[in-house]
Amino acid sequence: MLLATIFAYLVPDNFFLTEALAILVPPNKIFLSMQPKRFVFFLYIWLLPVMASAQGRHVVSGTIRDRQSGETLIGASVMLMEIPYAAVVSNSYGFYSISAFPGRYTLVVSFSGYTSDSIAVDLAKDTSISITLDAGSRQLQEAIVTAGRNNNVTKPLMGVQKLSISEIKDLPVLFGEKDILKTLQLLPGVQSAGDGNSGFFVRGGNTDQNLILLDEATVYNPSHLLGFFSTFNSDAIKDVTLYKGATPAEYGGRLSSVLDVKMNDGNNKEFHASGGIGLISSRLNIEGPIEKDKSSFIVSARRTYADVFLKLSKDTSTNQNSLYFYDINAKANIRVGAKDHIYFSGYFGKDNLGFGNTFGIDYGNVTGTLRWNHIFNSRLFSNTSLIYSKYNYDIRINSGNNNIGITSYIKDLHFKEDMQYYANASNKVNFGIDVIQHTTSPGVISASETSSFNPLHLQDKHALESSAYFSHDLSLSRRLNINYGLRATAFTIMGPGDFYAYDKAGNAVDTFTYASGKVVKSYFNLEPRFSASYKLTAGSSIKVAYTRTTQNLHLLSNSTSANPTDVWIPSSNNVRPELADQVSAGYYRNFHDNQYELSSELYYRDLKNQIDYKNGAQLIANENVESQVVFGKGRAYGWELFFKKKYGKFNGWVSYTLSRTERQFSEINNGSYFPANQDRTHNLSIVGIYKAGKKWTLSADFTYYSGNAVTWPTGKYEVNGQIAFLYSQRNTYRMPAYHRLDVGATLQGKKTKKFDSNWNFSIYNLYGRENPYSITFEQDPDNPSRTRALQYALFRWVPSVTYNFKF
């Protein structure tokens, strides 16, 4: 019925599409031209049947927080013990709402890493109850309480992985720098982009097909130091959720996955400082109330100091080099009355590499998010966000006569409105809109008079990405839960600028000039999302899901390693939106009072309009960069197995993925499917954490994966006196398999009320395996009559020690 209503409004009138169009032009009137009346009318009609089902019930709603710090808890489970099948989960701001017919109930709240709580509720009218939980998971007494912990089984959402910071803090990592992106790579369906690298591939997607959000702001370059560290300072992070393709309708813009990272709000009860001193970086975190229980702030900062060691060098050409990054996360929030809450959060990160005066590059992300939560009533929650995001790089070259600067950026201004309507215990509706104004500056070159290069200003590109979505969580029976939704996206390329048409050889044959504010081209896409779960027993279920995603920003990168100068280009008259359709099915089982969690998922993904590059593609500072790419398709399929022990003295997980990832381009391998670079058949991770008494926590992780697909020579010949290699087919060889074991230990210092500290020791790659990072081919310098293959390995036996404190 509801579905019919929605489609009646969507399909014949193209309602969302016309709304989206109305939002689009002109950009300076984004928020004014929305035709709010029509939109409200639409929502009203659509919500009517849902609202009707809310009749006769009362609501208990509120916010769930940590008792000591006042931090809101995301994803806590809330249920009425008398009707346990109708559990809800607190939203991104800790808000929950659950409704039932009048009566006496017991409200049970539980959250991983916290002691569960239950409260008697006499539901005679709509009631507001805010709940605080104590950190520390005491042994659970009642089986019924743990029933709320099996959301992974009962909720239809699949392909989702959550990480809590407490889970990652004991794991051994490279250079002792806790890193959520590296820990994610130990989960099924997620692959590392290389040894020690924070870049990742999800279910056969490319790294640019992951949407990475920090408090809703897109992070365009999620790594520091060319990929070896992530931009996320784990001190500042509260919650990390990865959606592997089956993403809810409120997210869009990337094909492969959504990584939603949420920052801590700050302690609103008392001041605290914490930090860590490591071999390669140090961190400091300060938080506290602005006005107790009403408002708080948090500032987290860190800086690496590898360059300090460079300064110690007596060699002048070494000690003038710089090599560091720093980042700052800051957030403040204030509660205004009972119904409103305002948050401001920001991130600023910068990498700086330089060789004396001759070469330097700065790059980094800046994000800012202003959010306003408003509770219209106990059933309707709203969040309005204004978001800013920018990534830029700035290169300076000063070599002989050549004084050159190169800059580039991508910048988003983003407005977002999300509403959540909790109709009753078995009906929840999310809906909203967002509009992003993208501006990219692909490159500006400034050059001195004497330079060998000309100054150049590549055209800025402008686009508007507007979306509207709804999704509906529906319990059809005690066993069957579904979620269906639709996201409509309009991507509009705007003037000013020249746009080109290219012939087969890549020569511009036609130029179209557009004035400022003129629409060059629009792409509309409907993205249906569907998932369903069917409970087999109290602790087990099967689920299926179908998701379509689209992507209109594409990262141009043809090197093996993450490069800060890779450029994002928007869809255009030549570059069409990338499309992906994913179907997945899975089996989920929790046992031993939800102490153990088992899941097994199958997925198949079909990819269209995928991008590759012509031989010798010129991607840097090229106005005609779109003539350098070729378009094809792809497919990815696999089986993921995940087994986790969640509680107890010993916990950890085993994750295994069997997968295949292929691409097809008419220009490559005679148009047949070939394995993508990131295709790895087997992926295995084993993680174990053991609490050995009060003082020591020991941990270890083991990783194994099959080698990447690579292209190696099938012969050699001589050109101009040089040895050149003959290549036959793309990606027909395999790198050797990768495996390594890391171990770590945390020594807890004396804990007092005022001061808490620990030492963290780890060794990365304990048995010193030489995992090949790359294999290259060259003429043997010692014996020019032969050629040889050289293997490079990076990290062996990397020890680290970090001292962490909190007061």
Next chain:
Amino acid sequence: MRPILLVLASISLYSCKKEVKLNLDDAGPHIVIQGEITDASGPYIVKINQSVSFGSENSFPAVSGASIKISDNEGHADSLTESSPGVYATQSLQGKPGNTYTMSVQLLDSLYTATSTMPYPVVLDSITFRKAGAFGNKNIRAVPNFQDPPGIKNYYLFNEYLNGLLVTKDIFVFDDRLSDGRYFSRDLRNSDETLHEGDSLEVQMYCIDEPVFNYFNQLDEAGGRGGAFNTAASPANPVSNISNGALGYFSAHTFRSGKTKVHIE
């Protein structure tokens, strides 16, 4: 962004490299044709060899018995004679800037053809030297100095002859895509410490046409420059201007040269 790659290399304090044995397929012998015609006086040479498997010695069998013709757009034509096995020389042809040359190679049942247009010459003013590099890696690099003609596309290829021997480790190509009309003083970036103070160096400068530039640019990219991070994601054979699947190139180019002693002022 080569300097970035240097940083990467230095991060990997624990990095190590070693030779590995790989079981590489053999695609069988392929025909490799290298043909040149310049504005210097002839004879001009076309070389034909075969490719060999990766594990073989670096000796590439000469291919004899080809019948080769080169003609220009002014009606001159020349049949080449095989002066030594696999090496074919012109007899009368004189290269001239602005002319388009067509090479045809008949070998058994296969015909390979290519065309190339000789650009107009650019004057090489001087060769100077510069120290460059980071992390104590102080390479000496040669810098050819010349004026790029404005308004037209120019492509340059350089060969270094160090103490009389061709430096075969690196490919030096420039285009003026970002430098049209500029006075060029760009380093020839040797990947190793190739040049040393006091060496005698000849730098040969060729003005080449666009397909030949693309060929060498792609050859450079596919080869990488060595090092852990400096590998092309998906190396491929450069696109040759010779038809019928032959490897190699046919280039009509101008020839200028500068000789000097390696010195840092």
